[in-house]
Each structure stands twice: as C-alpha cells, then as structure tokens.
Amino acid sequence: AQSVTQLGSHVSVSEGALVLLRCNYSSSVPPYLFWYVQYPNQGLQLLLKYTSAATLVKGINGFEAEFKKSETSFHLTKPSAHMSDAAEYFCAVRTGYGGSQGNLIFGKGTKLSVKP
Amino acid sequence: DAGVIQSPRHEVTEMGQEVTLRCKPISGHDYLFWYRQTMMRGLELLIYFNNNVPIDDSGMPEDRFSAKMPNASFSTLKIQPSEPRDSAVYFCASSLNRDRNYGYTFGSGTRLTVV
Numbered sequence: 603a604q605s606v607t608q609l610g611s612h613v614s615v616s617e618g619a620l621v622l623l624r625c626n627y628s629s630s631v632p633p634y635l636f637w638y639v640q641y642p643n644q645g646l647q648l649l650l651k652y653t654s655a656a657t658l659v660k661g662i663n664g665f666e667a668e669f670k671k672s673e674t675s676f677h678l679t680k681p682s683a684h685m686s687d688a689a690e691y692f693c694a695v696r697t698g699y700g701g702s703q704g705n706l707i708f709g710k711g712t713k714l715s716v717k718p
Numbered sequence: 719d720a721g722v723i724q725s726p727r728h729e730v731t732e733m734g735q736e737v738t739l740r741c742k743p744i745s746g747h748d749y750l751f752w753y754r755q756t757m758m759r760g761l762e763l764l765i766y767f768n769n770n771v772p773i774d775d776s777g778m779p780e781d782r783f784s785a786k787m788p789n790a791s792f793s794t795l796k797i798q799p800s801e802p803r804d805s806a807v808y809f810c811a812s813s814l815n816r817d818r819n820y821g822y823t824f825g826s827g828t829r830l831t832v833v
Contacts, residue, residue, distance in 0.1 A: 646822075648823075705751075
C-alpha cells in the first residue's frame, strides 16, 4: 500500500534561512506527489504537484520540490523563509488511477515556525 | 468561484446529539471527499462521491456516521449520536476528474467539539 512519511513534526527556521521539509513515499508504481499548506483555521491549499514530468517542480510562494526516485523522496524547499510561511505542510501521494487507489494519502504534517 | 463552502465553521454539541455538517463543492467538480483531521490520526479520508454516488465509505468509522450527496452542489455528513471522540476538524474537498493529475480543493473545515 502507498504511504507517506514526513520527517519532523515541527521545523523551526529563522527568517531568510533555507526551508527544508522532508517527505518520503512508499509506492510500487510511479506516484503522483503533492504538497499542501494549511494556515491556522483554514483548509489545505495546493502548493505544488509532481505528475511524472519534470523532476523539479515549482509551486506557489517560492516553494519547490524535487522528485528523487532513487531516494523515494519529494522534499520541499524554499531558499529564504518569510514570516508568512509559518504554517503546517502536508505531503500526499496518489498511486492509482481508479477506485480507492486514486485517493490522496496524506502524511502527518510538518509545522513550520519562522523566527524573526 | 467561491471555492468549497462548508458550514458551520464551528459546532459545539452535547454527547448523544445529532450533528450535521454541510458542504457545497466547486461548481462542475465531479468528485467530493470528506476528511477528518485530528492531532492523533492526522488527515483521514472518510468517504468520497463521484457524480453524487458514494464510491468508497471504508473510512467511515462507525455506523453512527453517514453521508449523502442529493445533488451535485450539496453534501452532508451526519453523526448520530455524537460522542466526545468525534471531536475533530472535518474537511470537505472537491476535484475535477480525479483520475488525472488534479489536486483537491479543500473547504475551510468545520471544527466539531462534542462535550
């Protein structure tokens, strides 16, 4: 069965520092991978997605993620953190194309704090 | 587009009472999903619909939970009777043509507290 593991439930960085949020997936077939962001008291918003095209994917708000098949990883990065990036980030995987396999499976989430 | 609209935003109810959560998906989206979010279990898929028909309800925790989608623009999630362990944030999401590489659009959620 497909699954996603996010390493670190809480990451803290200083404003202007590099943001790195880690995500590893488990899948027996090529996956579709997604990153979502959740701001306090809001729903999840799609940041970016990998769908077997370019391995480096650019998303909104300056975030990007690189798909590495050999490492089964899809880590999220941003060169310079802003205070407004403080939120919870979720990695998700979908491996199927029909039935319940087509559903998104979410990781537990990583809460990002940005210090001034 | 106003996005996925959920109501109410907050609900506080007493144990044993019936609770109904509501969702209006994005117009034209043919898939609708109900998720539950808790600290302990994260995001769990409860049920999803395609063209108003329930496809997979294997995530519904108990018979106390039921969901309906009477038309393309409205869905409900009902808990009867409610219990304190049902306290969570419930999200509705919709998607167009799930078998392609579309992500889901989530509503703002309903925070349910059962006391």
